[in-house]
Amino acid sequence: MTVTTPEAAAAPRRRRRVGPKLLPYLLSLPALLVCIGILIPFFTSVFYSLQRYRLSQPWARQMNWGENYLNLLSDPSFWNTLKVSLSYTVLTVGVELVLGLGIALLLQKRTKLNNFLSITLLLPLMTAPALAALMWKLMTNPNFGVLSYFAGVVGLENFKWASSPDTALFTVVLVDVWVYTPFIMILLLAGLRSLPRQPFEAAALDGVPRTFVFWRITLPMLMPYILTASLFRMLESIQQFDILYAMTQGGPGDTLTVFQVEAYLNFFQSTNVGRSAALLLILWAITFVISNSFIKNWLRLREKARGET
DSSP, X not given: OOOOOHHHHHHHHHHHHHHHHHHHHHHHHHHHHHHHHXXXXXXXXXXXXXXXXXXXXXXGOEEOTTHHHHHHHTOHHHHHHHHHHHHHHHHHHHHHHHHHHHHHHHTOSOOHHHHHHHHHTTGGGGSXXXXXXXXXXXXXXXXXXXXXXXXXXXXXXXXXXXXXXXXXXXHHHHHHHHHHHHHHXXXXXXHHHHSOSHHHHHHHHTTOOHHHHIIIIIHHHHHHHHHHHHHHHHHHHHTOOHHHHHHHTTOSTTTTOOHHHHHHHHHHTSOBHHHHHHHHHXXXXXXXXXXXXXXXXXXHHHHHHTXXX
């Protein structure tokens, strides 16, 4: 016969009291591990960016405490990289917003045809950017490319596409617009279809012109969706690598040498780890500042929509 002592009976009760105290820490542990996993590579990059470090000269590795950043800021090629990166970002995001909004307005009405078209238009988004770039590279080939053929038909003989400094930016922007416009279209289409109908019905009863309804009702109500789509696309465009490198490898010359391409070339061709890390950290700082600006505007618009300001 088993005899239960008072100490043995109290032990399970003590374990139950300790459990609730540990539970919040145990639930937070995965998030903490993810944060550590994110921060380790970041601070490793910071450490490398403060060093004079070339893979081809490991014996000369030493701390230079910010010399990489000073060298970059005094280098004209860095300012060209900044100019190209911002130009590419502004052009792609601007064109994709206009086209995405226009297509979303056309497909706003819920019909079977519009639903079919909205799904079909997503096909470019399902293509890997590097694969899309190679496909466009074949289509713009001056010898057998189908787009080069049609360019010749309309009078643009020997159009250079990505092989000329004058048209290279136009060509890669065209590829980016083809791939990512459906992303903005589907976000704005979801926003348009979720807007409340009462303001539009009241405007229709009063006979308000459609242009006035668009500028004064539709666009302000859609602005949080536009900011969200712009933020996602801006983050992707300013860090674009696949399309630019697959089509031009940053050329001709330094025409399309954006941050990611410049950092890649510094690391793998010049084996300059310190300069490459410094470039990527400057890109991170630019992205951080722009993202904060977008998020603050988005929060302000949300508070305004709720009537809190």
